[in-house]
Amino acid sequence: MSERRVRVRFAPSPTGPLHMGGVRTALFNYLFAKKNGGDFLLRIEDTDQTRYVPGAEQYIIESLEWCGMQFDEGPGRGGECGPYRQSDRKPMYRQYAIELVATGNAYYAFDTPEELEAMRDRLKAENASVQQYNATTRGQMQNSFSLPADVVASKLAAGEPYVIRFAMPLAETVEMTDIVRGRVVVNTRELDDKVLFKSDGMPTYHLANVVDDHLMSISHVIRGEEWLPSMPLHVLLYRAFGWEATMPEFAHLALLLKPDGKGKLSKRDGDQLGFPVFPLQWTAPSGEVSKGYREEGYFKEAFINMISLLGWNPGTEQEIFSLEELGQAFDLTRVSKSGARFDLEKAKWFNQQYLRMQTDAQLAELFASDLLARGIERPMEVLLEIVKLTKERVTFVKDFWDQASFFFEAPVSYDEKVIKKRWKPGTSAMLNEVAGVLASLDAFDAHSAEEPVKALIEAKGYNMGQVMNCLRLALVGESKGPHLFDITAIIGKTETLARIARATANIAEA
Numbered sequence: 014m015s016e017r018r019v020r021v022r023f024a025p026s027p028t029g030p031l032h033m034g035g036v037r038t039a040l041f042n043y044l045f046a047k048k049n050g051g052d053f054l055l056r057i058e059d060t061d062q063t064r065y066v067p068g069a070e071q072y073i074i075e076s077l078e079w080c081g082m083q084f085d086e087g088p089g090r091g092g093e094c095g096p097y098r099q100s101d102r103k104p105m106y107r108q109y110a111i112e113l114v115a116t117g118n119a120y121y122a123f124d125t126p127e128e129l130e131a132m133r134d135r136l137k138a139e140n141a142s143v144q145q146y147n148a149t150t151r152g153q154m155q156n157s158f159s160l161p162a163d164v165v166a167s168k169l170a171a172g173e174p175y176v177i178r179f180a181m182p183l184a185e186t187v188e189m190t191d192i193v194r195g196r197v198v199v200n201t202r203e204l205d206d207k208v209l210f211k212s213d214g215m216p217t218y219h220l221a222n223v224v225d226d227h228l229m230s231i232s233h234v235i236r237g238e239e240w241l242p243s244m245p246l247h248v249l250l251y252r253a254f255g256w257e258a259t260m261p262e263f264a265h266l267a268l269l270l271k272p273d274g275k276g277k278l279s280k281r282d283g284d285q286l287g288f289p290v291f292p293l294q295w296t297a298p299s300g301e302v303s304k305g306y307r308e309e310g311y312f313k314e315a316f317i318n319m320i321s322l323l324g325w326n327p328g329t330e331q332e333i334f335s336l337e338e339l340g341q342a343f344d345l346t347r348v349s350k351s352g353a354r355f356d357l358e359k360a361k362w363f364n365q366q367y368l369r370m371q372t373d374a375q376l377a378e379l380f381a382s383d384l385l386a387r388g389i390e391r392p393m394e395v396l397l398e399i400v401k402l403t404k405e406r407v408t409f410v411k412d413f414w415d416q417a418s419f420f421f422e423a424p425v426s427y428d429e430k431v432i433k434k435r436w437k438p439g440t441s442a443m444l445n446e447v448a449g450v451l452a453s454l455d456a457f458d459a460h461s462a463e464e465p466v467k468a469l470i471e472a473k474g475y476n477m478g479q480v481m482n483c484l485r486l487a488l489v490g491e492s493k494g495p496h497l498f499d500i501t502a503i504i505g506k507t508e509t510l511a512r513i514a515r516a517t518a519n520i521a522e523a
């Protein structure tokens with residue numbers, strides 16, 4: 014068993030955009046494959062046509078691409094076990110369902126929706142402890158176990174609608190091992206005769222999933238905890254098919270939890286608390302748009318790093334991992350059994366770390382494209398300067414604009430609080446004197462402007478803090494920004510003087 018080639022699959026159903034939890038499932042599969050030199054497959058599980066959402070498959074593929082999780086086999090990529098979209102595999106499944114019928118592990122059931130409802134009502138009325146289609150109840154229903162063989166044959170020949178159900182053993186203890194959870198024991202008394210196949214030729218999730226995992230030689234099934242209740246059925250299916258020897262190992266990943274730790278992280282939490290739960294922006298068929306990490310300005314590396322530590326830890330203090338490093342460090346046995354709480358501040362922290370890992374030149378390039386989108390173009394040397402001055406204060410590339418817009422645009426308003434506190438009588442006159450000094454300078458770099466301005470303030474006995482703060486207000490519009498004379502040096506003499514003139518003309522002295 015240990016010699017077996019590692020082959021894992023991410024098997025989403027295209028019912029909508031990929032949730033962060035889905036990205037994490039994909040990532041853990043991908044990392045496990047990398048760690049073990051194995052294969053990572055993408056399989057689209059679209060057997061439930063009623064839940065199919067146009068665009069979802071493309072969205073899933075684009076998300077994996079953005080994250081850098083290249084699949085080795087899958088739709089559009091090919092591979093020896095294709096096709097990788099279950100709707101394209103449709104003709105394959107019937108024979109497996111029929112095989113199970115032939116071996117007595119499954120049976121045809123002809124019950125109408127009304128008959129099924131009547132069964133549930135009857136069991137409810139009887140206060141039955143288990144109210145489902147199972148070994149106890151199937152004898153009273155319309156199926157190939159309860160009906161004579163010729164009746165079944167004629168129903169089938171007449172084309173009556175049917176389903177094929179798994180014949181769940183009456184009361185058998187199924188013992189299983191889950192890599193994350195350890196030993197899992199379930200008694201089949203609690204399980205029902207699940208539908209495996211419908212007469213429209215479509216398999217249900219359970220049949221298609223198990224058959225495909227077998228045909229695709231999947232060695233490990235790594236998936237969300239919501240599938241843990243299906244594990245006994247899947248294990249029994251492997252047994253019924255006689256595929257136990259190559260049955261995959263299972264690992265069920267605990268849920269991603271809301272920031273307060275109470276319950277599953279949902280799109281509503283994201284909407285309410287203002288963070289994306291999807292990797293990429295998604296426009297639903299209804300036209301409703303949901304935020305994406307990509308569009309919110311997250312570096313994909315930061316997003317992946319953040320996701321990787323939701324429910325996994327390397328056993329060391331290290332927090333920053335590239336995708337490649339994750340592929341070396343990842344270990345399924347270090348995946349947590351309990352839910353992982355999503356922390357928005359931590360997500361931002363990761364982005365800030367990755368932003369700081371960029372060179373100034375890279376940041377200047379990124380900032381340049383942001384500016385270009387605003388119709389602003391400046392020489393790269395200038396952007397480089399601005400990036401150096403502001404990068405400590407930004408978390409996202411888009412924050413550069415908040416921190417640096419005054420380098421490109423004169424203030425259109427002035428912070429009232431600063432005016433009240435600082436713009437005392439005589440301020441305009443003092444600033445005009447400062448302007449006079451600045452106007453007389455030939456060189457206008459940070460160093461050459463600072464000295465003479467300070468000399469003037471000292472010589473006149475003005476309050477240094479007041480003048481400097483008012484000068485900042487005139488140039489920036491509020492009391493933020495880097496060193497004042499770095500600002501004057503970058504915006505230049507003409508603009509500096511124009512801003513001082515505008516402020517002194519427009520701000521009334523308090």
Ligand code: GLU
Nearest residue numbers: 024025026058222236240
């Ligand atoms: N199609 C299932 C899903 O969307 C896959 C579950 C599995 O990985 O077995 O979650």
